[in-house]
Amino acid sequence: MRLLRLSLIVSIPILLSITVWASEDRINKSTPGLIWSTGKEVGELYRKSHSEEPVALNEHDELDGGFSSLDGMLQWAIGHSDPTKLKDAAKSVQRLSDDELKQRQIELQELVEKLRMPSDAELMKVAINDLNNSSISFEGRLRALEDLLNLVESIDNANVLHKFGGLAAVISQLDNIEPDVRKLAAWVLGKASQNNPVVQDQVLDFGTLAKLMKMVRSDVVEEASKALHAVSAIIRNNLNGQKIFYAEAGDLMLKDILSNSTFDIRLQRKCVLLVGDLAECQLENIDKAELPFFSDRDLLKAIVDLTLLDDLDLQEKALAAIKILLQLRTIEASIFKDFCALDKVLERTRLQLEQLMEVEDQRDYAKDVEILRQEVALIFYKKLEKC
């Protein structure tokens, strides 16, 4: 605390410029996160500063010697400073050019950031250290993973996770005996890899894909679901990752889950999304020979049949996948017609959607899905004509 106060005294000229801005309403006093106090858990500080709820500020309050608000901090700073020096500082602030003022603003922002909370990097290091600590409690381990889950949402944080030893720490949790820990670890890997080729490749280098694919077969649905989320995130638009995925019989895995109704519908949704992603990637890489996997009749039939289930979300995802699959060269429209009865399925889906459009809270969604259904029908019949 003494150290922080010292830094405040040193920063009085900067603080003075706060008053200048405050009077110009450049500072939004209700900005959440302008709060710090010691003795709080890092994770709690993090959650507070990242929460959607604005933090209520009590003016002039001092908590544990910390200031609960910018005003409180200012009052203290002004009360504890030399009036003559303040006057001089005020004069110098008035003389500042726009550029200098901007610079001051940046410095101030940095100061406030520093006062506000530990940096993301510090938070990540704490969490990683906890994961690496074999005597940490089960709850502590979960909390460390939850903190990382929030932190890697930022791409900058995800990019340094490996540098801090975070990937190794998280990956080692995939072997934890607690399914909840394994689930969270998979989730962190999925989130960090999402649309991030750098992290995708790092995770692939660890050889983690095969392990995650095994986890997809877990009896614990939550674990299977997060593992599949991670697998999808790691291989999305990543040709090297897809190569490993197929080498590990990923195609069979998808087919098994899609064609077996004992699997959880959430898992099936993720699988059908993944098939769509893989097909799209194939479509974008025209020079690459199309994989036989995509024209596997049983796979196609499993996907078409999903549109018959009473689940609009799944229906939509299945139609979206069919729309992409129909555009692949090697998939014959006749398979869709003769083996999957896509023409009949499309008609049945149309009637189903028509009924749903009568239901007030389903209407808009059903309309969207109907548009998608029409697009699929259009592509299907065009393709059918050609052969």
Ligand SMILES: *[C@@H]1O[C@H](CO)[C@@H](O)[C@H](O)[C@H]1NC(C)=O
């Ligand atoms: C201050 O922040 C609040 C909540 O973040 C916002 O609703 C309000 O518009 C902001 N006011 C100014 C002047 O920026």
Ligand SMILES: *[C@@H]1O[C@H](CO)[C@@H](O)[C@H](O)[C@H]1NC(C)=O
């Ligand atoms: C590991 O965790 C235990 C229990 O929380 C704690 O006492 C110990 O200081 C931690 N060790 C390190 C190196 O952080």
Ligand SMILES: *[C@@H]1O[C@H](CO)[C@@H](O)[C@H](O)[C@H]1NC(C)=O
């Ligand atoms: C985790 O612990 C291992 C040894 O048990 C060590 O080699 C590694 O550097 C540690 N990683 C971090 C990030 O502390």
Ligand SMILES: *[C@@H]1O[C@H](CO)[C@@H](O)[C@H](O)[C@H]1NC(C)=O
């Ligand atoms: C469906 O999956 C269950 C396990 O989830 C398995 O026991 C069963 O044999 C599967 N059925 C078929 C037809 O593959």
